[in-house]
Amino acid sequence: MHWADVVALNLSRRGNKHIVSTGITPSGEFHIGHLREILTGDMIARAASDSGLDVDFIFIVDDADPLRRVYPFLDEEYAKFIGHQIGDIPAPKADGKPDYQSYESTGWNYADHFLNPFLDALATIGVRPRIVKNLASYKSGKFTECAKIACDNSDKIKEIIERVSSRELPDNWFPWSPLNSNGSLEGVSVTGYEFPLVHYTDADGNTGSSDLTKGEGKLPWRIDWPAKWSWIGVTCEAFGKDHGASGGSYDTGKEISQLFGYDAPQPLVYEWISLKGKGAMSSSSGNTIGPMEALQLVPPEILRYLIAQSKPNKAIEFDAGMSLVNLADDYERNSLRDFDNELADENLSRRRRVQIEDAQVAIKLSAIGKTGKSNNSTVSFRHLALLAQTKSDDQLVWESLGFTNDSQPSDLLRDRLEKMRTWISSEHFPDEMKIVIIEHVPEDLLNELVEEEIQVLNKLTELLDQCEWSNESISNCIVESAKSLDKSPRLAYNVSYVCLMGSKKGPRLAPILTELPKSNIINQLRRCIEFIQ
C-alpha cells in the first residue's frame, strides 16, 4: 500500500473528520526541502479524502517566531531586529536593507516577503492549503486558553520537557516568552505571573508586563506546537526528522498536548532532501534550489512525483541535472502504464502487486488536479530536450512533433518547451544530455570499423558533399549511402555517430546536421577517412 494510503487508513480509525497540518517558519528563502513538508501533507490529505474522510488541509505560517540572527542575505541593519517577530518587521530589499516604506504603507513584512512566492509555487503544483498565520492567531487570542493552562502548570510542563528531552531548563524558565516594550523576545526574563499578565525584566533592565490574551509574546516552540494542535484540532501532521527524533519536540508535545486535553495528531516523520554532493539544504548557506527555480525547469507533476514516489523516511538526493531526466523518464513511463490491466492478473505475487499498486498511487498523487488523469503530453522530457537543442525556432519543434496550422500545441506544451529552454541554458543542464559534434578524430572507435562500414563512410562523405543542406536531403543521403552499396541504413547511421559524435548511438541525426555548417561536417568525416587510410 502506498505510504499516503497507510496514513489515511490509520486516520480512518481515529474518526471521520480530519485536519492535516503542515508548518514552516518563513525566515529565509524557501527551498525544495520545504516542498516535501507541504507535499507530504497534501498527499496525505488527498489520500484521506479519496478514502472518504472529511479532510481540511492547513499550512501554519510560523511568523510569530523571532529573527534569530542576521542571515548572510541581510544587511547589518537587521541586527536591531534580532529577537523581533518576523511577521512584525520590514522585508529585506534586493540589497538586503529593510524596506521600511512598504512596511509602513502596506504592512508588507519579512515573513510575507518569503512566504508569498512560495504560495505561488504551491498553487502551480496544485496545492492550495488553508493558511493559518501564527502571529495573527496569537494577537486574536486563539492561543489564550492553552497559554493559560501552560502558565498555570509551568512546573508540570518544565518537568515533561526536562524528563522527555533529558535536558535541563534554567530555574527562571517559564512557558511564555514575553515581548518587551521594543517588541523583542530576546533576553527577556519572566519575574512573575498572574493571569493574564506575565511580568518581566528585559536585557536592558526595564520591567513590564505582557498580556498573553493579546499575544504580547509567544509560547516557546515545544509548547506552541501542541497548543496549535489543540486549538486548531490537528489530527495528522507530517514533520521533519528533526522534530521526530526521540526526545524531540513531537515527544514532548505529545505529553503537553494531554495537559490541553487533546490527543496528539497522527505523526509522519520524513527525511530531508539533500543536494547531490553538497549536503543538506540550508537557506543561510545558499545551498538551495528554490521551488520556483525548480518549477522553471520541470513540469510541476514531476516535482510532485519526486515526493510521491519515495517513502517519507527515505532521504532524497536531488539535483537539477541527470536526476531530473531520470525522474521524468520514470514518471512518463509509469504514467503510460495500464495499471488496472496489470493488476487483473491473478497470478501476481504479493510483492509484484504491491509494487504495481504503489506506482499507480504515486502517479495519481502526482497529478496537479485532484481528479482526472495526469497532464500527459505526448512528448517525453528527454525527447523535448533533444528537439529544443536541435531546433532554435519553436515553430520547427512543433512541426517536428506533427503540429500543423490546424492543430496547434497546447499552452501546456508551449510552457514545457519554454522550461526546457531555460533548463538547457542553465548551469544545471547535464553534459550527458548535451548534443555535441566532436572535432577530434575518435581513433579507438574508428579502429573497430569493419570493411563494409568503411565503404559506407566513403560513400556517405561523397554524397553529403554534393548534397543540398536540408533536413530531408541529408536524411536521404545517409540512407542512400548504405542502400547504394546494398547495406542496411543502420550501418550508415552507426558510422555517422562514430565520426561525428564519438559514440555508437545517437539522436536523429539529420535535423542536427541541418543546423550546422556543411563544411565542418564534411571536414570531420574526411579527417576520419584519412585516419583509417
Add this chain to the structure above:
RNA sequence: GGGCCUGUAGCUCAGUCAGGUAGAGCAUCCGGCUUUUAACCGGACGGUCGCGGGUUCGAACCCCGUCAGGCCCGCCA
C-alpha cells in the same frame, strides 16, 4: 550517554508492520526493427538480502548481538 533512520542486483529502490520459491526500473550485453525522436519490441546477464547468532517445518522479514553510513536529544522541513 540516550534514541531514530538507512544498509537487498553495477545504480535507484520495492518487498520487512500481517514469515511462505529473491522483485522492479535504469545500466550492460544479445537479438528484432530495410530512413533511429539516445526510440521501440523481445531476451539474457546480474544478489552469501551488511555480518553473527536465536526462534520456526520455513527468516530479507520476528528476537538478541554486532559493523557501517546518516541524523536527533539548542534552532532548522
